[in-house]
Amino acid sequence: MxxxxxxxxxxxxxxxxxxxxxxxxxxxxxxxxxxxxxxxxxxxxxxxxxxxxxxxxxxxxxxxxxxxxxxxxxxxxxxxxxxxxxxxxxxxxxxxxxxxxxxxxxxxxxxxxxxxxxxxxxxxxxxxxxxxxxxxxRQLNETVKELQQRNEQLIMELFTKLQLISEYRDDETHEHTLRVGWLAGQLAEKLGLSAVDVAEIEFAAPFHDIGKIGIPDRILLKPAKLDDEEWEIMKKHTTIGYEILSGSSSSILEKAATIALTHHERWDGSGYPEGLSENDIPLEGQIIAVADSFDAIVSKRPYKDALPLDYAFEDIEKKAGSWYNPEGR
Missing domain, CATH: 3.40.50.2300 (Response regulator)
Incomplete structure (x- = not known):
């Protein structure tokens, strides 16, 4: 009843x-x-x-x-x-x-x-x-959350793997990309960028040389100075990297594409591939140019020995206004 x-x-x-x-x-x-x-x-x-x-x-x-x-x-x-x-x-x-x-x-x-x-x-x-x-x-929401967590882990793992691709051919320690990322993050923070921009630059910076996977070993690993023809081929790693990374919906990969293309541009317009100058060079490109050069100076390469930190600081300071933004001193 x-x-x-x-x-x-x-x-x-x-x-x-x-x-x-x-x-x-x-x-x-x-x-x-x-x-x-x-x-x-x-x-x-x-x-x-x-x-x-x-x-x-x-x-x-x-x-x-x-x-x-x-x-x-x-x-x-x-x-x-x-x-x-x-x-x-x-x-x-x-x-x-x-x-x-x-x-x-x-x-x-x-x-x-x-x-x-x-x-x-x-x-x-x-x-x-x-x-x-x-x-x-509720079950769908839990499944979506689990997939998001898995995908976040997958994305971070893919970032790490991609960052190492070019370095497995160019850097004996495979740590160059991580050092450049850390240095770039420190510089971005010193310049007063937002926490989000700092994090994105730190994650994107290690992709700067990914285009080197398209450079022949005879040039990339040559233990001597490159001739003019070889140098022109080497410079193509910037555009190759851009082509690999551009067109992504990820803000990190979009920054990485810009960095790959512009991190060898110079303040006075003497860089490559486009000969950009001053603030026509995207800020992330300016930051990685300093970080990459600093690490290159203090690291051993096939064509050179590592140099002292003091020398690296002096070299960066000397080239401020020609290679690098003078306001970043």
Missing amino acids: ARIMVVDDEVSSRSFIVKYLKYLGYGVVEAANGKEALDKLEKIPVDVVLMDISMPVMDGIEATREIRERNYPVVVLMLTALTDEKAMDEAAGAGADDLLTKPVNLKELETRLKLALKVVNFYKSKRYFQMVIFEDL
């Missing part, structure tokens, strides 16, 4: 309705106000709620609104002695299914309950489907 909840702060009125409902054979739950009704609905399954409007602690309109918010699968019949149309509109707006005037006509109550119980299956089905959909969405 169906279970009915009677919510009314007037004991005599509530007891009158409760006795009649029991006489009709319904199970009955009682509550003295909206808050008590919500507490009991959390624990006890109910089919229909007979809800008084005017009650202390929490009135019937607020309680009905909360019932609908929580998606309890119940039909709400509002009990009221009021004839105020505004209150009736509020009750309907809160989610009440029907209104009964107090004092309650018992025969009318019996008829309304029979109709209400035909509707309650709709609420139960709605509740069931909402729960199924919510669970499906």
Whole structure:
């Protein structure tokens, strides 16, 4: 048999309705106000709620609104002695299914309950489907989060692997790319760039020489000075790197493409591949030019030995205004 909840702060009125409902054979739950009704609905399954409007602690309109918010699968019949149309509109707006005037006509109550119980299956089905959909969405959300975490790890691993590609052919320690990235991040921070820009430059900088994978070993690993023809081929690593990295939706890879193309441009226009000068050179290109040159000076290469740090600082300082932005001293 169906279970009915009677919510009314007037004991005599509530007891009158409760006795009649029991006489009709319904199970009955009682509550003295909206808050008590919500507490009991959390624990006890109910089919229909007979809800008084005017009650202390929490009135019937607020309680009905909360019932609908929580998606309890119940039909709400509002009990009221009021004839105020505004209150009736509020009750309907809160989610009440029907209104009964107090004092309650018992025969009318019996008829309304029979109709209400035909509707309650709709609420139960709605509740069931909402729960199924919510669970499906929850599982989907967890799957998406897991995929995001995996992809974030994958992206970082791919960044690391790509950064090492050219260095496996050019740098015995394979650490040149990481050193340039760290130095570039330090310079970007000193220049007052935002934390996001600093991080993006630090991640993008190690890609600066990725175009060297397109340079023949006889040139890339030659343990002597390159001749003019070889030098022209070597300079192509900037455009090769740009072609590899450009066109990405990733802001990091877009910065990396710009860096690959412009990190050999010089402040006075004497660099390559486009002969850009001064602030026509993108800032990230200017930063990596300094970081790359500094690391090249203090590192061993096939054609040279490592030089002291003091020498590197002096060389960078001397070329500020010709190779590098003088404001970056």
